[in-house]
Amino acid sequence: MTHRFDPKTVKARKDHRCDLCEETITIGQSHLAQKIVSEGGWFSWRAHHVCETIRQSDPDHDLAEDAHDQVNMFYSFLCDQEPEQIRVILRGKQSSEIDRLLNLRNRNLIHYGTDYNP
Numbered sequence: 001m002t003h004r005f006d007p008k009t010v011k012a013r014k015d016h017r018c019d020l021c022e023e024t025i026t027i028g029q030s031h032l033a034q035k036i037v038s039e040g041g042w043f044s045w046r047a048h049h050v051c052e053t054i055r056q057s058d059p060d061h062d063l064a065e066d067a068h069d070q071v072n073m074f075y076s077f078l079c080d081q082e083p084e085q086i087r088v089i090l091r092g093k094q095s096s097e098i099d100r101l102l103n104l105r106n107r108n109l110i111h112y113g114t115d116y117n118p
Contacts, residue, residue, distance in 0.1 A: 007034040009049075019067060020051040020074045021104055050090055050097040054078055057089045078105050 010033045016025040025031045025046055032052050034045040047055070051074065055061050058077040064070040081089070083102055090098045 002036060002038040005035045005037075007032045007045075007052075009033075016046045018048050018051055019045050020047045020055055020071060021101070022071065023048075023100075023104070048097065050093050050101055053090055053093065054086070054101065075108055079109055081105075 009030055012025050012027050012029050012031060015027060016031070017023070018025050018031070025048060030049065032047045032049060036043040036045055054077065055070075055074050058073060061070075061073060061077075064073050078086070078101065083105070086102060086105065087098060090101070
């Protein structure tokens with residue numbers, strides 16, 4: 001049985017990897033962290049705030065069966081949105097983080113098309 005503790009906003013004391021966009025969460029950067037315990041032991045889940053906002057905007061985000069599905073669904077939803085829609089979803093967030101996600105979206109559209117499938 002898996003138990004998920006409530007996510008908390010924390011500051012990174014070391015570099016981490018975002019479990020959604022798979023890019024670096026840098027030292028000192030505020031992000032979401034969640035502890036998960038299952039038969040296999042303790043795990044940490046981490047995400048940029050903007051990445052979690054995008055994930056929560058996807059009406060199908062709860063259908064992901066595992067971490068790989070979650071990443072694929074994140075990128076599919078991100079790439080399906082027009083840049084202006086992403087700006088609306090992320091209204092009030094740091095412009096540098098919005099620009100980072102828009103650049104990430106554009107790189108994935110160029111490299112993979114509309115489906116993220118490395």
